[in-house]
Amino acid sequence: MTYLDPPGGHGRPAVPSASAVAALARCVSVEPGKFAAAHWGQTPLLSRAAELPNPAGFTDLLSPADADELLSRRGLRTPFLRVAKDGQLLPVARYTGGGGAGAEIGDQVLDERVLELYAGGATLVLQGLHRNWPALVDFTRDLNLAVGQPLQVNAYLTPPGSQGFATHYDTHDVFVLQVDGRKHWRIHPPVLPDPLERQPWGGRADEVSATAQGRPALDVVLDPGDALYLPRGWLHSAQAQESSSLHLTVGVRALTRYALVEELLALAAEDRRLRATLPFGTDLADPDAVEPELTETIEVLRDWLLRADPGAVAARLRQRVWPASRPAPIRPLAQAAAIAALDPDSRVSLRAGLRWQLAPQGDRVALRLFDRTITLPAQCEPAVRALLTGAVTRVGDLPGLDDDADRLTLTRRLLREAVLTPA
Numbered sequence: 001m002t003y004l005d006p007p008g009g010h011g012r013p014a015v016p017s018a019s020a021v022a023a024l025a026r027c028v029s030v031e032p033g034k035f036a037a038a039h040w041g042q043t044p045l046l047s048r049a050a051e052l053p054n055p056a057g058f059t060d061l062l063s064p065a066d067a068d069e070l071l072s073r074r075g076l077r078t079p080f081l082r083v084a085k086d087g088q089l090l091p092v093a094r095y096t097g098g099g100g101a102g103a104e105i106g107d108q109v110l111d112e113r114v115l116e117l118y119a120g121g122a123t124l125v126l127q128g129l130h131r132n133w134p135a136l137v138d139f140t141r142d143l144n145l146a147v148g149q150p151l152q153v154n155a156y157l158t159p160p161g162s163q164g165f166a167t168h169y170d171t172h173d174v175f176v177l178q179v180d181g182r183k184h185w186r187i188h189p190p191v192l193p194d195p196l197e198r199q200p201w202g203g204r205a206d207e208v209s210a211t212a213q214g215r216p217a218l219d220v221v222l223d224p225g226d227a228l229y230l231p232r233g234w235l236h237s238a239q240a241q242e243s244s245s246l247h248l249t250v251g252v253r254a255l256t257r258y259a260l261v262e263e264l265l266a267l268a269a270e271d272r273r274l275r276a277t278l279p280f281g282t283d284l285a286d287p288d289a290v291e292p293e294l295t296e297t298i299e300v301l302r303d304w305l306l307r308a309d310p311g312a313v314a315a316r317l318r319q320r321v322w323p324a325s326r327p328a329p330i331r332p333l334a335q336a337a338a339i340a341a342l343d344p345d346s347r348v349s350l351r352a353g354l355r356w357q358l359a360p361q362g363d364r365v366a367l368r369l370f371d372r373t374i375t376l377p378a379q380c381e382p383a384v385r386a387l388l389t390g391a392v393t394r395v396g397d398l399p400g401l402d403d404d405a406d407r408l409t410l411t412r413r414l415l416r417e418a419v420l421t422p423a
Contacts, residue, residue, distance in 0.1 A: 016146050023142035025053050027175040027227050027250070032146070041173065041194070041231050041254070044187055044218055049225025057225035058177045061135045062155055064246055070126060070133070075099065076109040080132065083114070085122040087166035118157070123164025126155040129248075131326075136248075141328060141353040143175075143250065150253040150324035158183070158240040167212035167237040168201045173252040174230050178222040181245035183238045187218035190233035196258055201235075211235055222247070255321060263316040264308055273300045318357075322370035328352035330418045338422040339415050344396030344404045347423040348411060350388055354419065358384060367419070374417055380410050387414065392423040 021032065028035045029047035039045045049055045070076055083090045095113040098104045118124055130140035130153040144151050158164055158181075169190060176185075191207040192199060201208050212235055221241065222228060230236060232254075238247075268274050274297070283289045328351055338346070357368040358381070365381045367374040376384065382400030387393055398407045414420045 017142075019142045020145035022053070023139055024146040026058075026139075027143070027177065028229060029227075035229075039229060039231075043231065044234060045229040046218065046220055047227040047229075049223065052225065052227060055225055058179045058248060059224075061139055061177070062129065062133060062179060062246070062248060064157075064180050064244075066133065067124075067126060067155060067157055067246060071109060071114055071124070072111040074132070075103065076126075077105070078107045078109070080127050081109050081114075082125040082127060083117050083122050084125065084164040085117070085120075085162075087163075090117065090122065118159060121159050121162045123159070123162060124157040125164070126157070127152075129153040129155055137329060140250070141325075144325050145353065147252060147254075149255065150321065152251045152253065154249045154251070155179075156238075156245070156247050156249060158238075158245045160240055160243050163237060163239040165237065167208055167235050169195065169208065169233050169235050170230070170251070171195045171197045171200060171232055173232050173254055175250040175252070176222065176228040176230065177248040177250065178224055178226045178228075179246040179248060180224055181243045182221050182223055182241040183245040183247060184221045184241060185218070185228065185236060185238045186212075186216045187220075187230065188212055188214065188216050188235035190235065193233050194231075194256070195233045196256065208235055212237070253324065255317070259317065259320070260313065263313050263320075264305065266316065267308065267312055268301065268304055271300065271304045274304065318368070322355045325353070325355070325370075327354040327370070328421075330421065335415060335418070335421065339412050342395065342408055342412055342415070344394070344407065346395045346411070347392050348387070348395065348415065348420040349392045349423040350390045351419060351421050356388060356419075358388065369417075369419070372417075374413075374419070376410070376413075383407065383410055384414075387411075387420060 024032055024035075027047070028039070028045055029051035030039070030045070035045065049057060054060075071081070078092050078096055081095070083095055092107065095110060095117055096107050097110050097113075098106050099108040114124065129136045130151060131137065136153050140151050140153055156164065167186070167188070169192075188211050191204050191211050195201075217234075220228075278284075278293055282293065330351065355370050359366050359368070360378065360381075361375060363378050364375045365378050365384065367376065367384065379400060383398040386399055395407050395411050396404055398410070401407050401410065411420065415422075
């Protein structure tokens with residue numbers, strides 16, 4: 001979520017905005033605190049449309065007509081579409097090709113081939129909709145601020161009576177939002193609780209298949225407007241009913257404690273003792289030969305871990321997490337025009353969804369963003385902090401600078417860096 005820095009320069013989460021709270025409320029029928037304590041990363045949650053604030057459903061996010069437009073008029077390319085049938089992904093060559101004169105790129109989705117496959121019972125998976133469909137770009141950004149984790153959105157279009165994928169588990173949490181039609185879901189407990197991304201279900205296919213034969217923990221048909229939360233690792237399969245089905249899956253790429261381990265190990269490479277070469281002639285296949293080296297390595301690693309710097313770990317986690325969630329889109333032409341026309345009466349605001357930290361750096365101040373760091377003169381700090389509150393601000397009212405010329409220079413820089421947008 002957006003970071004608000006106190007004078008010491010260490011970021012802390014802000015209170016989620018009203019739009020962020022509203023986005024989460026569309027996905028779960030319980031209060032955020034109860035969801036976090038009783039369900040997040042633990043147990044599924046079924047929320048019926050009547051229990052949610054938008055009982056009309058989710059067609060405002062993506063309707064069947066919207067999906068048709070994406071498949072026919074938007075020049076969609078792989079990997080923004082996958083097609084599955086009988087539990088298997090189909091080769092992309094079966095539904096892609098060149099787009100004709102001036103658009104010969106060979107991985108474009110061909111609507112007539114998609115029609116043939118869909119009419120034959122294949123499931124269509126529209127991927128990355130958080131990047132290319134406006135309503136979902138905005139919704140995902142708000143929901144990201146609520147859960148504080150990177151998100152992705154796919155849509156699943158399934159013909160009547162069809163099932164695109166066999167029983168499986170995901171390595172990320174999901175919110176399932178039923179848009180159109182009805183779909184029968186069977187949910188079973190994990191065979192591997194809390195799987196990492198490197199532990200996909202295919203490596204445990206036999207266990208998954210055997211567990212799926214047992215009594216499900218949840219056996220339910222989702223109607224339009226219903227929502228379902230599934231923690232990672234929970235087995236699931238879904239089959240469209242008497243009509244075609246469209247649902248959205250919001251995947252939550254939550255960080256784990258293992259991510260902390262990975263970053264700690266990366267930092268541990270700074271300790272020369274842990275970079276030391278093993279003794280000459282060590283038989284690495286002999287446990288007795290390895291044991292003393294393992295013991296000493298564990299001792300050194302324990303000593304290093306006790307002195308690990310949380311700030312260094314947080315910096316590495318920031319590099320991992322922040323780029324995974326883009327802020328609100330910028331309109332380059334309108335932004336450039338606003339820069340050219342800027343005057344003291346112009347009003348600007350912080351780019352929605354932007355993650356940042358502000359910290360002193362000698363006689364400068366560093367503004368850390370998801371993809372770069374901007375350094376500015378220290379006297380700009382009061383004005384920058386005023387802008388980073390997110391409030392709409394008149395350029396001529398920025399504090400801490402001597403005159404409007406300095407205020408305009410700073411504002412132009414931050415508009416050009418896409419930190420601010422015209423209000």
